[in-house]
Amino acid sequence: MTVSGAIGRGSKKVIMAIVHGLALSRIHPNVLTFIGLLINVGAASLLAVGQFRWAGVVIICAGLFDMVDGRVARATNRVTRFGGFFDSVLDRYSDLGLLVGLLVWYGSINRAPLVVLTAVAMIGCVMVSYTRARAENEIPTCKVGFMERPERVVLLIIGALFLRMPQVLWVIAVLTNLTVVHRMIFTWQESERLEQAQLRPGAAQAKEPAKRL
Secondary structure (H helix, E strand, O other): OOHHHHHHHHHHHHHHHHHHHHHHHOOOHHHHHHHHHHHHHHHHHHHHOOOHHHHHHHHHHHHHHHHHHHHHHHHOOOOOHHHHHHHHHHHHHHHHHHHHHHHHHHHHOOOHHHHHHHHHHHHHHHHHHHHHHHHOOOOOOOOOOOOOHHHHHHHHHHHHHOOOHHHHHHHHHHHHHHHHHHHHHHHHHHHHHHHHHHHHHHHHHHHOOOOOO
């Protein structure tokens, strides 16, 4: 067994033990989701005062709640449509809250270029989610692109713990907006394909000679 495999198995056992304990406590999964949001607000407050390493630790703690709320919902048979919606909405607040914390910090130390960079990263994060949600009103699914929420959270943790936040923000700003472009192109291609598929039967019918009565 490799070291990474052993770590993966050990982490899974810990998470499942936590899920089992929370399931026995009968705590509602939506409560866990809300607690995760509150923890991220605490991390945002730490970022706003420049306590990046502590913020990184707190974001890791918030991520634990993000990992277990869905599992607890399945373990307690409380999976609902609203639960998925609620989780997605609070995830957006968590993401934006962390970036707002960075905006406050960079604004307080008069780093205008980093304020702009953080704002561009914020726009990219919002648009990645929006383009998928909007696209899936027109096509069956739109999951293309790399910079989803787990990747963004991991990058923020790395930036906070290793004090490399500007570099991380560049990566997030560039890759989120590239993901948006990728999803736009993918949606255009899929829309064209679906529209052509719908037109084919009509076109074939139009070519058939009219039957004489």
